[in-house]
Amino acid sequence: MDEQESLPPHVLIFPLPLQGPVNSMFKLAELLCFSGLHITILLTENIHNRLVLHTDITSRFDQCPGFQIKTISDGLPDDHPRDGGKFLEVFDSLRTKTKTLFKDMLTSDLLCFDLDGKERRRVSCIIADGVLGFTCDVADEISVPIFCVRTISPCCLWIFFCLPKLIESGEYPFEDDNLDELIKSVPGAETFLRRRDLPSFCRSGDLTDSNIQLYKTEGQENSRAHGLILNTFEELDEPILNQMRTICPNLYPIGPLHAHLKKKQTTLRPSSNSLWAEDRTCIDWLNNQLPNSVIYVSFGSIATMTNDQLIEFWYGLVNSGQKFLWVIRPDSIAGEEWRSKIPVDLATGTKERGYIVEWAPQEEVLAHPAVGGFWTHCGWNSILESVYEGKPMICWPYFFDQQVNSRFVEKVWGIGLDMKDTCDREIVEKMVKDLMVLRKEEFLGRANHMSKLAKNCLMEGGSSYSNFDRLVKDIKSLSD
Ligand code: UDX
Secondary structure, rough: OOOOOOOOOOEEOOOOOOOOHHHHHHHHHHHHHHOOOOEEEEEEOOOOOOHHHHHOHHHEEEEEEEEOEEEOOOOOOOOOOOOOOHHHHHHHHHHHHHHHHHHHHHHOOOOEEEEEOOOOOOEEEEEEEEOOOOOHHHHHHHHHOEEEEOOHHHHHHHHHHHHHHHHHHHOOOOOOOOOOOOOOOOOOHHHOOOOHHOOOOHHHHHOOOOHHHHHHHHHHHOOOOOOOEEEOOOOHHHHHHHHHHHOOEEEEOOOHHHHHHHOOOOOOOOOOOOOOOOOHHHHHHOOOOOOOOOOEEEEEHHHHHHHHHHHHHHHHHHHHHHHHEOOHHHHHOOOOOOOHHOHHHHHHHHHHHEEEEEOOOOOHHHHOEEEEEEEEEEEEOHHHHHHHOOOOOEEEEOOOOOHHHHOOOOOOOOOEEEEEEEEOHHHHHHHHHHHHHHHHHHHHHHHHHHHHHHHOOOOOOOHHHHHHHHHHHHHHHHHH
């Protein structure tokens, strides 16, 4: 037997350099490590530096000998504003500059796993974000098996798979500006999916839009891999997953990943992969609030808002009379002077009922008994974290998959309210009151049911538990 084959498989994990994907791919990496595989997680230098700054990333894996972190350049200058509106530039640079580096690192054994300084295990399998299509090219060229992961919602990914059909049928670009028209070319969603629920970049109506160009090949790209790993569970997304299997037959729905990891985590401390410093004083504040009395407000790591939107939201929250915990990221408001311009009545209302932080330990916040609802931008991680904890949602989708996610929250799962395309203090006030008071039992009932399904799928024999077992077996057999 080849010396390399007697060693555990060595899996290289390559996340997209954004908070959401980094978060969930780290969790996948840790899960695989607990299953006895050797793992290298490949981070862009920028993401690595930020993790070193804000987390215990360098010491967290000390007790985990099968885990190493390596870095690669994203090809951009240090001062490039990578988050927010500039992400397509990061993406282009990854495709053009990082691809070559990636292949060089693999072929020159720079990504080998060192075992006691004696043996070196080459990469035997790659798991990469499915949107990094170049990783499939490289895997093909060097004959290493590859699995793709998509950390966005399956409902959005399914729409990407259907984009060629939407275009061929003439449904896209839209003929007029009626955004409430139902979409017919997305099988399984014909009765509820409107034009306004399509991914935000579809509003451009421009077939040459770089997002349309990028995502319309997702079906083709993802089906090139051995299988597609998804952060969801069968019971949440079964109809959509069955549709997706017509294009990618080998799916591994193994989520919710954050909770899956917690179940297996025996030796390591709970992981934080935050790119911002967490303000834990909000947990002390929550400890002094009544059960289900607080609405948690956070719009993730990318969404931004104008000063006017901020003020509308703020009045809506204060006027609702409910307690609120609000994450306002320093880079999320256009215009730096907003703090000094907050009207006195808002400041007073916040002192009485609210607490504001720049970044929160979100999973812990959502698990807190004082939190009774979540006003979210509908990033997929946020939705899964909320579903797992049984917290109903108000949805203010900002961009990308969030428009379709929010439609599913309201219409398919019935666990929240969709505030899409509005930003008005009266609507905010009404929705907060509906969620937290007037329709509280209705939403909590459905959210609790969904939470039970999410918890059961991770038990021995549950769907995500079994899919994960199958994934590990398949990685092992392909690495032989
Ligand atoms: C991005 C895209 O915007 C989103 O549409 C896609 O579904 C995933 O990738 P992001 O906007 O950051 O993600 O949202 P989300 O997926 O919700 O991820 C945010 C993560 O940051 C969550 O895991 C959340 O727990 C964490 N978070 C957020 C914190 O830890 N603290 C906070 O204060 C806010």
